[in-house]
Amino acid sequence: MTAITPLAELREKIDALDAQMLDLLNQRAKCAQEVARTKMAQGEQGTFYRPDRESLVLRRIQELNQGPLPDETAIRFFREIMSACLALEKPLEVAFLGPEGTFTQQAAFKHFGHAVKTVPVATINEIFNAVETQLCPFGVVPVENSTEGVISHTLDRLLVSPLKICGEVEIRVHQNLLSLAENLADITTVYSHQQSLAQCRQWLDKHLPHAQRAAVNSNAEAARLAAANKGVAAIAGIAAAEVYQLPVIEKNIEDIANNTTRFIIVGQQISTSTGKDKTSLVVSTGNKPGALHRMLEPFATFGVDMVNIESRPSHQGLWDYVFFIDIQGHANDSAVAQALISLRDKVNMLKILGSYPKAVF
Numbered sequence: 589m590t591a592i593t594p595l596a597e598l599r600e601k602i603d604a605l606d607a608q609m610l611d612l613l614n615q616r617a618k619c620a621q622e623v624a625r626t627k628m629a630q631g632e633q634g635t636f637y638r639p640d641r642e643s644l645v646l647r648r649i650q651e652l653n654q655g656p657l658p659d660e661t662a663i664r665f666f667r668e669i670m671s672a673c674l675a676l677e678k679p680l681e682v683a684f685l686g687p688e689g690t691f692t693q694q695a696a697f698k699h700f701g702h703a704v705k706t707v708p709v710a711t712i713n714e715i716f717n718a719v720e721t722q723l724c725p726f727g728v729v730p731v732e733n734s735t736e737g738v739i740s741h742t743l744d745r746l747l748v749s750p751l752k753i754c755g756e757v758e759i760r761v762h763q764n765l766l767s768l769a770e771n772l773a774d775i776t777t778v779y780s781h782q783q784s785l786a787q788c789r790q791w792l793d794k795h796l797p798h799a800q801r802a803a804v805n806s807n808a809e810a811a812r813l814a815a816a817n818k819g820v821a822a823i824a825g826i827a828a829a830e831v832y833q834l835p836v837i838e839k840n841i842e843d844i845a846n847n848t849t850r851f852i853i854v855g856q857q858i859s860t861s862t863g864k865d866k867t868s869l870v871v872s873t874g875n876k877p878g879a880l881h882r883m884l885e886p887f888a889t890f891g892v893d894m895v896n897i898e899s900r901p902s903h904q905g906l907w908d909y910v911f912f913i914d915i916q917g918h919a920n921d922s923a924v925a926q927a928l929i930s931l932r933d934k935v936n937m938l939k940i941l942g943s944y945p946k947a948v949f
């Protein structure tokens with residue numbers, strides 16, 4: 589039988605380890621401050637955030653981790669450590685779909701850590717505006733949901749925006765019914781973002797068939813409205829329930845399990861290759877026979893993996909479409925670079941929306 593170590597002894601050990609960790613954290617923070625001075629000496633301006641480096645740091649932690657902490661927990665800790673180090677170098681501001689408590693804010697914290705300053709704006713268009721006018725160096729926008737498909741506002745804006753995609757992050761989306769009402773029968777209106785209303789369509793048909801459904805700019809805006817009126821409910825995340833102090837009437841009301849939203853980070857910065865990247869493109873082929881086949885050929889020829897393709901109206905003519913394509917790899921990786929050169933010759937328009945590290949967790 590192994591001897592049991594007395595609690596007092598274990599706590600002493602924990603205290604000593606905590607002191608060591610604190611010392612190491614501060615040594616790391618000093619290093620980050622030194623990095624900032626070096627960047628300034630090299631004449632670097634703007635933000636000190638480096639999505640490529642952050643992704644490499646987090647992947648290395650995943651590789652080094654021997655447990656018993658799960659990889660995801662170890663990554664989360666280091667995510668926060670880097671976030672705090674970056675805040676010491678220079679605080680970072682990120683525009684998100686506000687108000688406080690939206691899934692977009694949750695995505696911003698997951699990607700940048702909690703030392704980032706999140707700046708709420710009212711619409712997806714305003715997120716792009718805030719970054720294009722350099723009010724914020726980065727913005728987080730939803731791009732695709734596993735239940736409801738693409739967020740067309742985001743794709744339409746990407747088509748014309750000069751911004752680059754610098755990163756991606758996924759959030760497992762749990763929807764909840766929040767209200768001050770005591771009974772479902774007292775709820776006359778359910779507010780939420782149109783995507784969230786759609787993700788809970790069957791639940792609403794079954795449990796609140798009498799209530800009107802009204803789309804608002806964000807789930808958190810819906811929660812704000814529900815907090816002001818007893819006859820109203822909101823569909824939103826738990827974060828919004830906390831911010832607006834609303835009771836959760838029913839948890840996890842999304843129709844499809846694993847309901848997940850993918851967000852992208854938009855900014856002016858170009859990320860360098862990390863070995864595990866994605867590149868997003870928009871392509872227009874024109875309505876010619878065999879055009880689609882020709883468009884896909886370079887990916888097959890150069891062995892580039894296509895992970896997503898979506899068509900959207902081009903807004904240039906009736907039934908004229910553009911294709912949003914995600915491929916594996918960075919635009920500077922040899923196979924991708926060759927495929928893009930070949931693709932450019934075969935299509936009417938090719939816009940590279942960005943190459944960025946794949947989400948680490």
Ligand SMILES: O=C(O)C(=O)C[C@]1(C(=O)O)C=C[C@@H](O)C=C1
Pocket residue numbers: 620623624636637638639641642645669670671673674677
């Ligand atoms: O390596 C850098 O360029 C740093 O600024 C350091 C650091 C880090 O803490 O590891 C902090 C912020 C950057 O986004 C990336 C990494």
